[in-house]
Amino acid sequence: MSEDEELAALREQTSHGDRIDEAPAQGEQQKLVKDIIAELEAIDAGEKQKTISVWDGHLAAFIRALEANPDQMDDVGHALQRQLDMEEEDVDRSEILRFALRLGLQKAAPEEFEAVREAARKQATKGL
Template structure:
């Protein structure tokens, strides 16, 4: 890995002080929840894809290698499950599940308020549709 790559990685992983950042106002939160409800509806209806993609060569290399090494995939996956406070379920682990868990853990650590808003939106979507 070259020095610019290391510097970029260092900047990407640098922690920030959440208290120094502006808080999301209640109106903005309500708007975001409503936008999330709309996005969930679009996904549910097939109007929007259920998947997402990310371009990252080194993470792709890691995930590809883990997918070929079941024991390592299981180690990473169960660590993610545990870190999220979930029951360890080795049978549920595949490359996609590891990515999903890693994204959720990253959001929980860096922007937990957005996961809370997503939970609110999921509840609201379920309430409206069931």
Template sequence: MSEEDDDLAALREQTSHGDRLEEAAAEDAKRVLVEDILDELESIEAGDKQKTISVWDGHLAAFIRALEENPDRLMDVGHALQRQLNLEEGDVDRSEILRLALRLGFQEAAPKEFEAVREAARKQATKGL
């Protein structure tokens, strides 16, 4: 079998019926997640739910408090997170560090799911235009 035949076989496999069904199911699952996120955003905007989240973790609490006691390190960590997320470096505080760390973690560990957050934010921003 030639290299061209191998490429053609690989292309056929990629475009098989099963792959298209899996892609459609994944898109449907993403759409549902985006809708759920939009519902939650609307509840937050209406004041029915809070914007805050809580995390119970002694080690992280100690780390964040130690950073707050060392403002230069707090800025270094914050700027490193901003660079990783391709954001412009700016002022950081406890809340910003935690927000950036969560975003980076979700983006790295679950990029497809986290893309639903971005899509929901885009839809919410353009709602009513």
């Protein structure tokens, strides 16, 4: 790759667009925030459950094996808590799954996951 091609590739990687490019993305983000708030309100009203399910044999086996090995379960839970900048506390099956899902979504889709934080902030301050 020539020096000019390398510079062009670097420019493309580091360009962020302009405000016109960002407007549709912000509109989509706000729609996602609004939809999350609606789902949170439905959960709070008892119209929808807080639980989610995943069908994954390997993951189910892993979690059950961790439960059978409490020291390793604590190690995994504490590692997840550190990655999420949380204080290390005792963990259970549900917390390990919750932390792993949050961490994965936060790493893979940080902008979309930020919508969850924004929706939680908006919902928490709604009645103030």
